[in-house]
């Protein structure tokens with residue numbers, strides 16, 4: 377549905393000689409109906425990348441295909457047409473202050489020449505969809521940040537896009553509004569079958585809504601994939617960023633061997649403990665870790681200190697791996713200590 381092939385974007389450096397490579401050979405594929413994330417630190421090229429998808433920026437090289445159309449081959453007029461099937465939601469909402477919520481949702485319909493009665497009907501329907509049916513007459517100044525973003529989402533959906541691009545859509549919101557807006561985005565994806573590409577610098581946002589993500593650093597994709605795969609892939613930088621590996625307490629740097637175990641959705645930690653303690657008779661202490669909900673599944677990273685019968689450790693590692701559990705031996709306690 378969205379396919380970027382070896383996309384590069386080079387800007388002349390602002391206020392000085394030379395150039396800035398904002399996006400450096402990015403390839404990316406997002407399937408129809410997928411909720412995909414692009415995550416990375418400030419300056420990694422996220423905003424440029426999202427603007428390349430709808431050709432608000434033309435790439436210096438590489439190709440961009442959306443909904444089967446090779447946008448990079450189209451003249452500007454046809455790009456403008458194609459852009460109608462790509463909705464966009466911004467960090468700072470970009471609503472027209474002088475218009476009501478309904479007036480903002482109607483705006484893109486006006487630009488596409490839709491008649492008044494149909495515009496009204498559609499705006500009402502969309503405001504109901506985003507939970508603001510009773511605030512149609514409110515102006516942006518009378519709405520909270522979360523409500524403004526809901527209006528902006530309704531506006532983006534007005535022209536019935538197949539793709540929704542979200543550029544830091546929750547970065548200006550508090551935690552409660554963020555949760556509400558993310559739930560809404562996920563629901564409109566489910567109900568309307570949209571493909572969503574969401575740009576964020578926050579791992580918590582990726583964990584809450586994305587099916588897949590790429591990690592961007594200095595304009596390049598460092599890692600990526602479906603979160604369920606990334607989280608159980610040894611040494612995955614994105615997996616480590618989503619669920620940081622636990623560290624052991626320096627005070628306890630003595631005996632025992634350390635195992636770092638990743639528990640994925642259907643392999644609960646009880647199974648790990650049952651194997652180590654119940655079947656192999658090892659003494660196990662949980663030295664660190666966390667279990668969280670990611671992409672609707674339950675994932676965790678545990679650091680286990682195994683003592684008593686350490687001779688059985690190889691057997692333990694073997695058995696857990698045979699059961700499909702990602703387990704890594706951590707060399708020495710001191711190396712992982714803070």
Ligand SMILES: Nc1ncnc2c1ncn2[C@@H]1O[C@H](COP(=O)(O)OP(=O)(O)OP(=O)(O)O)[C@@H](O)[C@H]1O
Nearest residue numbers: 387388390396398417418419420421422423424425
């Ligand atoms: N129009 C432009 N002209 C010159 N340089 C630019 C332009 N747009 C972006 N850049 C540069 O490209 C790099 C990537 O910027 P971009 O805004 O895409 O990153 P980002 O990950 O979205 O960062 P942030 O989260 O801080 O917005 C930065 O070094 C930035 O200064």
